[in-house]
Amino acid sequence: MRVPETGKECPYFYGDYHRGRHHEECRLIGSANPPWEIKYCKTCPVPDIVLANACPHMILSGEIKAGMFGLNKRVSVSAYCTKTHKDVENPYLGCSECHPILDLFKEA
Numbered sequence: 001m002r003v004p005e006t007g008k009e010c011p012y013f014y015g016d017y018h019r020g021r022h023h024e025e026c027r028l029i030g031s032a033n034p035p036w037e038i039k040y041c042k043t044c045p046v047p048d049i050v051l052a053n054a055c056p057h058m059i060l061s062g063e064i065k066a067g068m069f070g071l072n073k074r075v076s077v078s079a080y081c082t083k084t085h086k087d088v089e090n091p092y093l094g095c096s097e098c099h100p101i102l103d104l105f106k107e108a
Contacts, residue, residue, distance in 0.1 A: 005038050008047040012060075028062040034073065040064060044075040045091075052092045055099060057083040060091065
């Protein structure tokens with residue numbers, strides 16, 4: 001669904017606006033502490049990760065993390081590959097087992 005704040009497509013955002021309702025939630029974060037707000041979507045990396053890597057074996061999980069002194073709260077995303085049963089270091093690239101990374105794109 002398209003996020004109203006950013007205009008990007010996010011598979012975890014849900015908005016119900018039918019007949020005057022105004023219910024929005026992030027299904028990746030769920031009931032977190034602190035609670036999710038639409039403002040976190042501005043800096044959320046999930047739409048970019050999904051656009052860069054559409055691997056069906058990668059499962060994303062997210063949480064809201066606070067910066068120094070409890071300020072600058074933002075969404076932190078981690079990924080897990082169900083095929084290799086390992087944590088994914090860089091969700092933008094994947095685990096490199098399902099879709100091997102070419103030498104052209106590897107850092108020297």
